[in-house]
Amino acid sequence: xxxxxxxxxxxxHQTSGCVxxxxxxxxxxxxxxxxxxxxxxTAARRPVGFQATATKSPLVIIxxxxxxxxxGSTYLAICIAIxxxxxxxxxxxxxxxxxxxxxxxxxxxGVLFATRKEVANAAIVGGFLLLGGNxxxxxxxxxxxxxxxALLVGATPLAMVGVSWIFGGEKRPSALTFFALFVGxxxxxxxxxxxxxxxAHGIHFPSAIAAVGxxxxxxxxxxYARTAELPKRRSVAIGVEMFSGGILLCLAGVLMxxxxxxxxxxxxxxxxxxxxxxxxxxxxxxxxxxxxxLEHTKPALATSYAFVNPLVAVVLGWALRxxxxxxxxxxxxxxxIGAVLLITAExxxxxxxxxxxxxxxx
Numbered sequence: 001x002x003x004x005x006x007x008x009x010x011x012x013h014q015t016s017g018c019v020x021x022x023x024x025x026x027x028x029x030x031x032x033x034x035x036x037x038x039x040x041x042t043a044a045r046r047p048v049g050f051q052a053t054a055t056k057s058p059l060v061i062i063x064x065x066x067x068x069x070x071x072g073s074t075y076l077a078i079c080i081a082i083x084x085x086x087x088x089x090x091x092x093x094x095x096x097x098x099x100x101x102x103x104x105x106x107x108x109x110g111v112l113f114a115t116r117k118e119v120a121n122a123a124i125v126g127g128f129l130l131l132g133g134n135x136x137x138x139x140x141x142x143x144x145x146x147x148x149x150a151l152l153v154g155a156t157p158l159a160m161v162g163v164s165w166i167f168g169g170e171k172r173p174s175a176l177t178f179f180a181l182f183v184g185x186x187x188x189x190x191x192x193x194x195x196x197x198x199x200a201h202g203i204h205f206p207s208a209i210a211a212v213g214x215x216x217x218x219x220x221x222x223x224y225a226r227t228a229e230l231p232k233r234r235s236v237a238i239g240v241e242m243f244s245g246g247i248l249l250c251l252a253g254v255l256m257x258x259x260x261x262x263x264x265x266x267x268x269x270x271x272x273x274x275x276x277x278x279x280x281x282x283x284x285x286x287x288x289x290x291x292x293x294l295e296h297t298k299p300a301l302a303t304s305y306a307f308v309n310p311l312v313a314v315v316l317g318w319a320l321r322x323x324x325x326x327x328x329x330x331x332x333x334x335x336x337i338g339a340v341l342l343i344t345a346e347x348x349x350x351x352x353x354x355x356x357x358x359x360x361x362x
Contacts, residue, residue, distance in 0.1 A: 060296055063289040067305050070286040072312025075146040075153075076320065077282065078138060080274035084267045087138040088253030090275060095130055095246030098283045103239035114231035114240070121228040122237050123244035128221025130245025135252060136214035143204035144211065145323040148191060150313030151333045152211040157306065157340045158184040159219035168223050180342035187335025188212060190328065306344065307337050 081090050106112040114122075141149055158181055164170040173181070192208035231237040253259065290305075310333060317323035 057296070060293065063292045064297075066289040067286060067293060068308050068312055070281050070289070071305060072150075072309040073316055074278060074282045074286075075141070075150045075313045076316045077274040077277050078141045079146045079149075079317075079321070081271050081278060082138060082141055084271040085275060086253055086256075086258030086261050087142060088135060088249050088256055089258050089262050091130075091134050091138045092246045092249030092251075092253060094275065094278055094283075095134075095242045095249060097279050099239050099242035099246055101284065102235055102242065106233060106235040106239060109235075111233045112236060114233075114236050115229075118229055118231045118237075119240055121225075122230050122240035125221050125225045125228065125230070126241035126243070126245035127248050128217050128224065129241065131248040131252060132217025132221065133214045134245070135249055136210045136217065140204075140207040140210040140214070143207040145203070145317055146321065147310075147314030147317035147323050147325070148203060148208075148329060149211055150310040151329070151336055152188065152191060152208060153214060154306070154310040154340065155184055155188055155212070155336050156215040156218050157343055158336075159215040160222060161343060163216070163219035163223050167220075168226060174346065176346050177343055180339040180346075183335050183342070184339030187332045187339065190335060191332035307341055310337060 103112060137149065137153060140152075144152075161173060161177060161181060165173055191203075192205060192212070231240060253262075314323075314325060314329065314333065318325050
């Protein structure tokens with residue numbers, strides 16, 4: 001009987017709060033901390049003499065390009081999908097389909113088991129990450145350009161630091177981390193403060209606040225997962241999180257009055273293709289590339305998607321949808337990405353565990 005390939009991420013997944021739902025990890029461009037945590041755990045368990053695949057390996061390069069393009073394009077795909085598909089129902093169905101695939105794989109492998117407590121905890125995590133995180137993202141995507149949405153959600157590592165310190169009992173952040181938080185908050189303010197809003201370019205203040213709220217939901221869910229007892233098998237934990245999140249998203253859609261507007265006949269082929277892209281590429285293909293990179297590269301390269309994906313999203317939004325790249329977007333985006341880079345670079349040199357997809361928001 002073939003043994004299931006199960007990279008040694010489970011222990012770190014449970015102790016560090018690094019929760020990486022298949023369908024979400026790349027959407028938020030938020031998982032630099034998660035990637036670093038996973039890679040640190042993996043490296044510690046590699047056999048003596050093991051060396052990661054060279055960066056110039058064709059498979060590594062292909063996986064990296066795939067990760068950048070696929071996860072960097074998920075925000076654009078979300079904006080296209082919700083043009084004719086109600087946002088919460090779209091996100092919920094996406095989660096449920098992905099959950100069926102993951103749990104089906106676990107069942108095929110004969111590892112679909114967990115205690116009631118583990119299932120309940122995974123469901124709570126899924127609620128925070130997917131209803132709170134992804135739900136707010138898809139709602140904000142109705143009024144925000146995809147590039148700006150990606151930049152705002154890309155600040156999730158900043159929220160991770162704050163939540164870990166205030167609620168998680170982490171040690172006081174260093175002066176460099178405080179500086180990075182200040183820089184990142186300045187970038188967020190530059191993008192969303194009403195006096196900076198360019199109404200003609202469609203930047204909607206409540207939606208921008210919702211996008212920032214999504215980063216807090218991800219951080220709180222990840223913090224809860226640090227001490228929660230979750231299913232031992234990574235595939236089962238991810239599947240339960242996505243299933244519970246999908247149910248909650250669909251319920252939210254019903255409560256928001258989306259059901260009467262949910263008709264296949266009213267869906268454009270562009271929205272249907274975008275939805276299929278999110279399920280197949282954003283979830284399964286992107287996640288597979290992510291895991292391969294974690295297993296075969298160094299931390300700096302494995303976490304680089306956190307800085308590249310928002311840039312890809314901005315360029316794609318400009319090229320395919322005519323979203324303007326103004327000085328506001330450039331300055332705010334550079335401040336946010338620079339802050340995330342500072343925090344990640346410092347944590348990469350630290351011997352302490354990072355304050356945690358992941359997984360990847362949208």
